[in-house]
Amino acid sequence: MLTDFHVHLRPDSFPSEASEYFTAANAERYREAASERGIELLGVAEHVHRFTQSLDVWRHPWWERNAVDDLDAYCEFVRSQTDLKLGIEADFVAGREDRMANLLEARDWDYVVGSVHFLRDAAVDMDEWDVWESGDPEQVWRRYFETLGEAARSGMYDILAHPDLVKVWGRKRPLPEGDLRRFYDLAMDGIADADVAIEVSTAGLRKPVGEIYPAPAFLEMCLEAGKPVALSSDAHVPGQLGFEYDRAVEMLRSMGVTEIADFERRERRTVPLG
Numbered sequence: 129m130l131t132d133f134h135v136h137l138r139p140d141s142f143p144s145e146a147s148e149y150f151t152a153a154n155a156e157r158y159r160e161a162a163s164e165r166g167i168e169l170l171g172v173a174e175h176v177h178r179f180t181q182s183l184d185v186w187r188h189p190w191w192e193r194n195a196v197d198d199l200d201a202y203c204e205f206v207r208s209q210t211d212l213k214l215g216i217e218a219d220f221v222a223g224r225e226d227r228m229a230n231l232l233e234a235r236d237w238d239y240v241v242g243s244v245h246f247l248r249d250a251a252v253d254m255d256e257w258d259v260w261e262s263g264d265p266e267q268v269w270r271r272y273f274e275t276l277g278e279a280a281r282s283g284m285y286d287i288l289a290h291p292d293l294v295k296v297w298g299r300k301r302p303l304p305e306g307d308l309r310r311f312y313d314l315a316m317d318g319i320a321d322a323d324v325a326i327e328v329s330t331a332g333l334r335k336p337v338g339e340i341y342p343a344p345a346f347l348e349m350c351l352e353a354g355k356p357v358a359l360s361s362d363a364h365v366p367g368q369l370g371f372e373y374d375r376a377v378e379m380l381r382s383m384g385v386t387e388i389a390d391f392e393r394r395e396r397r398t399v400p401l402g
């Protein structure tokens with residue numbers, strides 16, 4: 129079986145109105161594109177910062193600009209007008225764990241996808257609020273993986289999204305030298321202690337880095353720690369569903385992975401891969 133759970137019903141660009149994209153017809157387009165690619169288990173995970181309720185968690189200026197939709201209306205739409213699983217992509221914001229946990233626990237998700245995009249006020253993957261202006265890749269990578277470990281340990285998430293997102297820019301930003309496992313190690317205690325699935329995401333293949341998230345060496349460490357894999361594309365349009373899945377499946381098979389995770393009402397089960 130194939131899955132795609134980390135999926136957005138609309139592009140990140142503006143305008144990208146809920147009224148235009150949160151429709152039964154748009155959900156049907158996603159379902160059809162998924163079927164064409166052999167993806168049976170399909171869900172959506174909109175960015176939490178698109179919803180006004182996220183401002184109870186954090187008032188970053190970028191969130192304030194984006195938070196216009198109602199979270200409960202989104203949940204209601206997915207449950208009543210689509211046959212898609214209901215998820216959300218919720219940032220890990222250090223120091224705001226309780227507030228985010230409150231937002232998440234009040235709703236009936238199939239799964240929660242946890243992401244680290246921000247290190248304090250700066251983002252690893254945005255031109256605006258660019259963490260890289262502070263330079264030192266050694267420090268940025270260290271902070272990123274420490275934060276990822278905290279995100280896992282928080283227990284808020286079913287899936288840890290794009291686990292080495294910090295590499296997104298590839299050579300367009302400074303890269304640390306040598307064996308990167310010294311960074312992955314910083315996240316591993318938190319990951320090992322958590323009941324969380326590790327996302328294998330083909331989104332990185334569409335980004336400057338041109339690689340699957342996470343790197344094989346990082347995935348290897350997660351598999352050794354006994355963590356299950358959740359396969360997704362981070363699609364923002366139907367055409368990106370299952371993007372380059374052949375490469376992801378090949379990588380997983382080569383590492384001995386034969387099962388992937390499925391989620392319903394925050395219960396996890398495993399299904400055969402492929």
Ligand SMILES: [Zn+2]
Pocket residue numbers: 217243245289290
């Ligand atoms: Zn993300």
Ligand SMILES: [Zn+2]
Pocket residue numbers: 134136217362
């Ligand atoms: Zn996403």
